[in-house]
Amino acid sequence: MARKVLVLGEVRDGALRNVSFEALSAGKTIAEGGEVVGVLVGESVSALGQELIQHGANRVVVVEHAELAQYTSDGYSQALLAVIEEEKPEGLVFGHTALGKDLSPRIAGKLNSGLISDATAIEVAGGNVVFTRPIYSGKAFEKKIVTDGVIFATIRPNNIAALQKDESLSGEVNSLTVDIKDLRTIIKEVVRKASEGVDLSEAKVVIAGGRGVKSEEGFEPLKELATVLGGAVGASRGACDAEYCDYSLQIGQTGKVVTPDLYIACGISGAIQHLAGMSNSKVIVAINKDPEANIFKVADYGIVGDLFEVIPLLTEEFKKLKINA
Amino acid sequence: MNIYVLLKRTFDTEEKITIAGGKINEDGAEFIINPYDEYAVEEAIQMRDAHGGEVTVISVGSEESEKQLRTALAMGADKAVLVNIEDDVEASDQYTTAKIIAQYLKDQEVDLIIAGNVAIDGGSGQVGPRVAELLEIPYVTTITKLEIQGTKATVVRDVEGDSEVIETCLPLLVTAQQGLNEPRYPSLPGIMKAKKKPLEQLELDDLDLEEDDVEAKTKTIEIYLPPKKEAGKVLAGDLNDQVKELVTLLHTEAKVV
Numbered sequence: 001m002a003r004k005v006l007v008l009g010e011v012r013d014g015a016l017r018n019v020s021f022e023a024l025s026a027g028k029t030i031a032e033g034g035e036v037v038g039v040l041v042g043e044s045v046s047a048l049g050q051e052l053i054q055h056g057a058n059r060v061v062v063v064e065h066a067e068l069a070q071y072t073s074d075g076y077s078q079a080l081l082a083v084i085e086e087e088k089p090e091g092l093v094f095g096h097t098a099l100g101k102d103l104s105p106r107i108a109g110k111l112n113s114g115l116i117s118d119a120t121a122i123e124v125a126g127g128n129v130v131f132t133r134p135i136y137s138g139k140a141f142e143k144k145i146v147t148d149g150v151i152f153a154t155i156r157p158n159n160i161a162a163l164q165k166d167e168s169l170s171g172e173v174n175s176l177t178v179d180i181k182d183l184r185t186i187i188k189e190v191v192r193k194a195s196e197g198v199d200l201s202e203a204k205v206v207i208a209g210g211r212g213v214k215s216e217e218g219f220e221p222l223k224e225l226a227t228v229l230g231g232a233v234g235a236s237r238g239a240c241d242a243e244y245c246d247y248s249l250q251i252g253q254t255g256k257v258v259t260p261d262l263y264i265a266c267g268i269s270g271a272i273q274h275l276a277g278m279s280n281s282k283v284i285v286a287i288n289k290d291p292e293a294n295i296f297k298v299a300d301y302g303i304v305g306d307l308f309e310v311i312p313l314l315t316e317e318f319k320k321l322k323i324n325a
Numbered sequence: 326m327n328i329y330v331l332l333k334r335t336f337d338t339e340e341k342i343t344i345a346g347g348k349i350n351e352d353g354a355e356f357i358i359n360p361y362d363e364y365a366v367e368e369a370i371q372m373r374d375a376h377g378g379e380v381t382v383i384s385v386g387s388e389e390s391e392k393q394l395r396t397a398l399a400m401g402a403d404k405a406v407l408v409n410i411e412d413d414v415e416a417s418d419q420y421t422t423a424k425i426i427a428q429y430l431k432d433q434e435v436d437l438i439i440a441g442n443v444a445i446d447g448g449s450g451q452v453g454p455r456v457a458e459l460l461e462i463p464y465v466t467t468i469t470k471l472e473i474q475g476t477k478a479t480v481v482r483d484v485e486g487d488s489e490v491i492e493t494c495l496p497l498l499v500t501a502q503q504g505l506n507e508p509r510y511p512s513l514p515g516i517m518k519a520k521k522k523p524l525e526q527l528e529l530d531d532l533d534l535e536e537d538d539v540e541a542k543t544k545t546i547e548i549y550l551p552p553k554k555e556a557g558k559v560l561a562g563d564l565n566d567q568v569k570e571l572v573t574l575l576h577t578e579a580k581v582v
Binding site for chain 2: 302
């Protein structure tokens with residue numbers, strides 16, 4: 001059954017986030033041959049419209065307003081609901097990002113619709129659009145369908161492959177004028193703490209440190225390795241509780257769940273709560289002094305040794321590899 | 326100030342998950358207050374102690390959730406409400422839970438609602454914002470700091486590691502992120518007192534709701550465990566050689582770098 005699907009293109013620091021390209025690919029699956037309409041919301045974002053089209057949108061609707069310069073749930077929901085009213089889609093896809101998590105339940109509530117959050121796979125089976133999503137932080141999975149309302153899902157970054165960018169594609173980018181008003185939450189200040197560039201939940205490579213890192217300074221070699229590999233730094237609860245790093249880096253059943261291509265666990269013992277947050281990574285490397293550490297049970301490759309010896313060597317080897325490539 | 330906390334009973338994080346008869350096997354499992362909801366309870370108690378008023382903890386579930394509600398009362402909450410849907414609702418989802426909570430709250434005087442930002446079992450994070458939407462009040466998710474002065478609230482929101490300082494007003498719903506506070510353990514006198522604190526049990530009827538009004542809008546068709554990960558290769562030999570071998574394996578065998 002062909003459906004019209006709206007896909008939200010999320011913009012950060014002036015660029016589209018990779019998860020939005022993945023969302024377009026998800027939208028295409030749900031559309032089953034129907035139209036995929038990209039949506040851009042912001043102060044000045046229409047220039048990014050063609051990029052959505054090159055990644056699979058048939059056309060794009062843009063809502064621009066000074067009050068949309070920063071994300072607020074009031075502003076964005078007014079913009080999105082206006083587009084939904086105009087387009088009357090049968091499907092909706094957002095990224096499962098801070099923005100998507102915050103906004104999607106409100107839109108679903110307004111539309112009186114079901115919502116499937118944090119999907120990692122989508123298939124069409126027996127006339128239904130079936131979503132796969134982790135439960136118990138990845139200790140189990142469920143397959144779910146929407147039974148009432150718009151087929152609405154948020155997708156977890158790094159799990160659904162984006163379509164190949166096709167620069168020969170072009171399409172319409174139209175703007176919709178929406179009166180954005182009565183914002184009840186006002187952002188006074190944004191304090192940038194996250195490491196520049198790569199977000200932990202979207203990173204292809206994650207270098208995570210545990211109690212074995214021993215101090216805040218102990219994270220330095222991990223940061224260097226992350227920089228060489230273009231990855232992000234994460235941590236176990238042990239490292240956060242010991243105040244070696246900020247809680248925003250915590251990976252596990254409380255904290256973030258990550259599924260990068262490569263996860264390097266440094267000085268992490270591998271408590272069940274931590275494993276829940278990372279064991280679905282594609283390749284896991286464990287570096288730990290204790291050969292009996294639980295982390296080796298889920299690791300694809302392990303090195304038994306002192307992380308402060310191993311990581312600098314590893315960083316040098318990867319540098320050589322990058323130079324030769 | 327009338328403060329409400331949305332609380333869910335969840336599996337202990339220590340638990341291994343097994344499946345029996347197509348469902349998550351609960352036999353013998355330990356249950357706890359969802360860890361993020363524990364931050365919500367703590368924050369509510371601190372707000373009450375600073376500004377006066379009352380903390381009411383509300384949960385939608387079965388009779389078994391009473392234990393977690395009593396724990397919240399032992400921490401210092403004043404009252405609890407349990408909406409028992411065990412006999413009335415066959416399949417529920419986040420829509421169901423939000424609809425029931427909002428139906429209860431719309432007849433109360435509400436200044437502040439605090440929930441966890443996500444439950445560690447279902448992991449959708451939908452219920453808080455859905456409740457706010459149904460009550461037509463503002464909300465801020467994943468907060469790490471809350472300050473209230475009169476009807477004004479200043480909130481710090483965690484956004485993927487960055488912090489936003491947000492100004493808003495009451496009535497307000499916020500969802501707790503880790504780092505908001507350090508939840509207290511119930512004291513022995515607290516546990517004794519909790520036994521006598523009011524815990525109201527309601528069913529759909531009491532809220533003028535029919536089963537159809539709260540029917541789930543999504544359906545789970547299958548639950549399964551991820552394939553068990555086999556232990557991989559622990560490298561051996563001189564450390565320099567191990568590192569070289571690892572990089573080669575990651576490059577040529579695993580092809581991830």
